Amino acid sequence: MAKMATSMLQQGEDAFRKLFKFYRRKNPPPDFSDVIDFSNPGNHSGKVFNCDLNAALLSDGDACRAGLHPVCKWNAFGLDGYPGFIFISNPFLPGSQRHWVKQCLKVYPQKPNICNLDMHMSPTDTDNLWEKSRDQIRQKCAAKREPKSLLEKLRWVTNGYHYNWDTKTYSADHYTPFPSDLNALSEGVAAACGFQNFKAEAGILNYYHFDSSLGIHVDESELDHSWPLLSFSFGQSAVFLLGGLRREDPATPMFMHSGDIMVMSGSSRLLYHAVPRIVSSPDKQAVPQCLVQELADDTPEDTVVQNVSEEDWAVCAKYIQTSRINMTVRQVLGLGEAFPTEPDNENTVDIQPGTYHEGSSDSEESNVKRKKQ
Ligand SMILES: O=C(O)CCC(=O)C(=O)O
Numbered sequence: 001m002a003k004m005a006t007s008m009l010q011q012g013e014d015a016f017r018k019l020f021k022f023y024r025r026k027n028p029p030p031d032f033s034d035v036i037d038f039s040n041p042g043n044h045s046g047k048v049f050n051c052d053l054n055a056a057l058l059s060d061g062d063a064c065r066a067g068l069h070p071v072c073k074w075n076a077f078g079l080d081g082y083p084g085f086i087f088i089s090n091p092f093l094p095g096s097q098r099h100w101v102k103q104c105l106k107v108y109p110q111k112p113n114i115c116n117l118d119m120h121m122s123p124t125d126t127d128n129l130w131e132k133s134r135d136q137i138r139q140k141c142a143a144k145r146e147p148k149s150l151l152e153k154l155r156w157v158t159n160g161y162h163y164n165w166d167t168k169t170y171s172a173d174h175y176t177p178f179p180s181d182l183n184a185l186s187e188g189v190a191a192a193c194g195f196q197n198f199k200a201e202a203g204i205l206n207y208y209h210f211d212s213s214l215g216i217h218v219d220e221s222e223l224d225h226s227w228p229l230l231s232f233s234f235g236q237s238a239v240f241l242l243g244g245l246r247r248e249d250p251a252t253p254m255f256m257h258s259g260d261i262m263v264m265s266g267s268s269r270l271l272y273h274a275v276p277r278i279v280s281s282p283d284k285q286a287v288p289q290c291l292v293q294e295l296a297d298d299t300p301e302d303t304v305v306q307n308v309s310e311e312d313w314a315v316c317a318k319y320i321q322t323s324r325i326n327m328t329v330r331q332v333l334g335l336g337e338a339f340p341t342e343p344d345n346e347n348t349v350d351i352q353p354g355t356y357h358e359g360s361s362d363s364e365e366s367n368v369k370r371k372k373q
């Protein structure tokens with residue numbers, strides 16, 4: 001079976017699509033032995049190398065304020081053949097990941113931010129998703145099939161410059177202030193990777209369940225590609241496929257576990273990628289161990305990461321038992337750059353907003369619709 005995945009890599013034509021289908025398959029489940037696991041990279045030591053980040057680029061104090069270990073303690077890796085790609089294996093301080101899960105469920109979906117539910121519901125119906133869903137989630141019984149709460153129907157949220165899925169553009173007049181805590185985390189990670197003046201301007205949050213996937217796409221709508229794309233994962237794990245500059249190029253499979261960060265920069269910034277499958281976290285506990293921990297008592301006052309109340313965490317923990325949340329953060333504009341004044345209508349495409357990330361479809365195409373860029 002492992003051979004099967006490898007041989008697909010060699011076939012050339014549409015190798016990525018075949019690999020996507022291979023990892024998406026439910027019955028029989030695929031062999032995951034070719035999937036690089038950066039938490040245990042020994043098995044793939046031929047492709048993975050240690051990446052020495054310059055610890056002087058982010059002070060220990062700033063790292064701690066963003067809820068991160070000092071950079072000298074990070075396990076950062078590069079991947080042969082992918083210059084500019086950096087994988088940081090869970091650099092989060094114990095307890096700090098909970099904050100991001102709570103923000104993604106309770107705070108970031110709030111109006112005026114936009115989510116997939118807005119595509120077919122009124123703003124009053126999609127506001128206060130947390131309040132409308134928390135009791136239902138908390139009382140959920142795993143053994144029974146129960147109706148999904150609105151929060152469980154959430155697939156994406158945008159913040160900062162809100163991505164327009166129809167025109168595949170960002171615009172000056174569709175903007176809400178970028179969350180300051182996520183900005184601090186993003187600036188810190190970017191700085192540690194050598195991008196000192198990175199500005200977090202747009203965020204796309206993706207919410208996955210065990211039957212979700214994200215189709216093959218490239219993120220190229222940002223106007224300046226010299227800045228990295230940052231990706232943060234929490235909850236259950238994903239198989240992530242990193243491809244080439246062409247959609248059909250072969251791809252390298254890797255796991256993203258809770259707390260892992262990916263930086264796509266330089267010549268890896270515009271590579272095709274996809275998430276064919278969500279899998280249980282490797283520690284096989286209902287909630288990944290790194291999310292069980294609470295913030296240390298001596299956490300400084302000025303940290304952006306807050307303690308999550310027991311009441312709130314009860315909801316988040318229930319949700320995350322079957323879900324993964326990914327936050328991608330982008331800088332949209334270059335230094336001193338502004339959006340073009342005339343909208344570029346030629347870019348209009350035939351995607352259906354909100355269909356990029358449908359859970360139950362077996363077709364990889366259902367998700368590909370999201371960003372065929
Ligand atoms: O969920 C992920 O790991 C990938 C998300 C992604 O590619 C995107 O939002 O553009």
Ligand SMILES: [Fe+2]
Pocket residue numbers: 217218219273
């Ligand atoms: Fe992406």
